[in-house]
Amino acid sequence: MHQEIIARFNSLKEKQLSIDITRGKPDTNQLDLSNKLLDLSIPLVSENGIDLRNYGEPFGIIEARRLGSELLNAPFENVIAGEQSSLLLTYQTILSNYLFAEPLAWKSLKKPKFICPVPGFDRHFKLLEDFGIEAVPISLIEDGVDIQQFEEIINNGDDYLGILCVPRHSNPSGTTYSDENIKKMFEIGSNFSNKFLFLFDHAYLIHDFLPTIKQTPLWEIAESSKVQDQTVITTSFSKVTFGGGGISFLASSGEYLELLKKIRSTMIICPDKLNQMRHVEFFKDLKTIKSHMNEHANLIKPKFELAYSVLEKLPDECGTFSKPTGGYFIAFSTSKPIASKVVSLCEEIGVLITPAGSTFPNGNDPNNSIIRIAPTFVSEKELTDAMEAFITCVELAHFDISI
Ligand SMILES: Cc1ncc(COP(=O)(O)O)c(C=O)c1O
Numbered sequence: 001m002h003q004e005i006i007a008r009f010n011s012l013k014e015k016q017l018s019i020d021i022t023r024g025k026p027d028t029n030q031l032d033l034s035n036k037l038l039d040l041s042i043p044l045v046s047e048n049g050i051d052l053r054n055y056g057e058p059f060g061i062i063e064a065r066r067l068g069s070e071l072l073n074a075p076f077e078n079v080i081a082g083e084q085s086s087l088l089l090t091y092q093t094i095l096s097n098y099l100f101a102e103p104l105a106w107k108s109l110k111k112p113k114f115i116c117p118v119p120g121f122d123r124h125f126k127l128l129e130d131f132g133i134e135a136v137p138i139s140l141i142e143d144g145v146d147i148q149q150f151e152e153i154i155n156n157g158d159d160y161l162g163i164l165c166v167p168r169h170s171n172p173s174g175t176t177y178s179d180e181n182i183k184k185m186f187e188i189g190s191n192f193s194n195k196f197l198f199l200f201d202h203a204y205l206i207h208d209f210l211p212t213i214k215q216t217p218l219w220e221i222a223e224s225s226k227v228q229d230q231t232v233i234t235t236s237f238s239k240v241t242f243g244g245g246g247i248s249f250l251a252s253s254g255e256y257l258e259l260l261k262k263i264r265s266t267m268i269i270c271p272d273k274l275n276q277m278r279h280v281e282f283f284k285d286l287k288t289i290k291s292h293m294n295e296h297a298n299l300i301k302p303k304f305e306l307a308y309s310v311l312e313k314l315p316d317e318c319g320t321f322s323k324p325t326g327g328y329f330i331a332f333s334t335s336k337p338i339a340s341k342v343v344s345l346c347e348e349i350g351v352l353i354t355p356a357g358s359t360f361p362n363g364n365d366p367n368n369s370i371i372r373i374a375p376t377f378v379s380e381k382e383l384t385d386a387m388e389a390f391i392t393c394v395e396l397a398h399f400d401i402s403i
Pocket of ligand 1: 024084085086087088121166171201203235236237238243244248
C-alpha cells in the first residue's frame with residue numbers, strides 16, 4: 001500500500017503542478033455573471049435629488065441602503081451602505097470603540113478580549129491583533145458556537161468585549177448557526193454585559209449552493225432578544241458581483257451605530273455613489289439578487305461535489321471533513337497532528353494550501369489538525385489534481401511514509 005501512495009506522489013510531482021487553493025475567490029466564470037455592470041448606464045441623480053458624481057450621502061445613497069435593508073432584514077435607518085469592503089466596516093466598528101467607547105475607550109482596557117469561534121477567518125484574528133485585542137478561541141459545533149464553553153469563558157473574565165463570528169457558512173468549516181444557538185448566545189452575552197458586542201460577519205448570507213437549515217434573519221432574532229443595540233451585522237457584494245468591487249452593508253443600532261457614523265464622518269466624505277447606483281440598477285431588488293446567486297451556485301456546487309468525491313476516497317482513519325451547503329471553504333481535520341506536514345508535502349507537489357494553523361488565533365492550532373480548502377477559484381481539472389495531491393499527502397503524513 002505504501003508503495004502505491006509513494007508512486008502517486010511521484011507521478012503528481014512529475015506533472016509540475018502550480019495550483020493555488022489558498023483563498024476563497026470567485027472563478028472568472030462567476031465574475032462574468034456581472035459583466036453588465038461594467039457598461040451599465042445609470043441615472044446621475046438619486047431619487048432624493050443627490051448628484052451621484054459629487055460629494056454627499058456619507059452613509060450611502062438611499063436606493064443602496066434600501067437594498068441593504070432588504071438583504072439584512074433591518075430597518076432602513078439602521079443600515080449603512082459603505083465602500084466595497086465589509087471587512088473595512090468591521091475594522092471601523094472596532095476602531096471607533098477602541099478610540100471612543102463610553103464610558104471607557106477600549107484602548108484604555110488592560111486585557112481586552114474578543115471571543116472568536118475556531119476554526120475561523122485569519123483576517124479576523126489579524127484585525128483584532130492590530131488593536132491589541134486578544135482573540136479567545138471557542139469551538140464551533142454542528143449548529144454554532146459551543147454554548148457551554150461560551151458561558152464558561154465569559155463567566156471567567158472581565159474584559160470580554162464581544163464575539164466576532166460568521167453565522168452562515170462560516171469560513172472555513174461552513175457552519176450555519178441555528179436560531180436556538182444565536183438566541184442562547186444573545187441571552188448569555190447580554191446577561192454578562194449590556195455592552196457585549198455581537199459582531200456578525202455575514203459574508204456568506206446569500207451564498208447557499210445546497211439546501212441549508214432555515215435561519216431567521218439575525219436582525220429579527222436580535223430585536224426579539226432585545227439586543228439590537230449590541231449587534232452589528234456586516235455583509236457585502238464581494239462574492240456577489242466583483243471581488244473587492246461591490247458594496248458593503250452594515251446594520252446596527254444605538255451607540256455602536258452612532259460611534260461608527262462618527263468615525264466614518266472623519267475618515268471619508270462619502271462612498272462611491274456611482275458604483276452603488278450601478279449595483280442598484282443591476283439588481284433592482286432582492287429577488288433578482290437571489291436568482292443571480294443561483295447562477296453562482298450552479299458554478300460552485302460541482303466544484304464542492306468534486307472535492308467531496310475525492311476526499312471520500314481517503315480511509316476514514318485519516319480524518320474528517322466538513323460538507324458545507326454554501327460559502328467558499330471546506331475544513332479538513334486530520335486525525336493525527338500532521339496538518340503542517342500535509343501542507344508542506346502539498347507544496348512540494350506544487351499545490352498551495354493556506355498555512356496550517358491560520359484558522360486559529362496566532363496561527364496556533366493546538367491539535368495541528370485543521371486544513372482549509374478553497375475549491376472555487378481553480379478549474380475543475382486543476383481542482384481534481386489539487387485534491388488528488390491533497391489526499392495523497394494526507395496519506396503519506398498519516399501513515400508516516402518516507403519519500
Ligand atoms: C468571512 C469573511 N468575511 C469577509 C470577507 C471579505 O469581505 P469583503 O470583501 O466584503 O471585505 C471574506 C473574504 O474571504 C470572508 O471569508
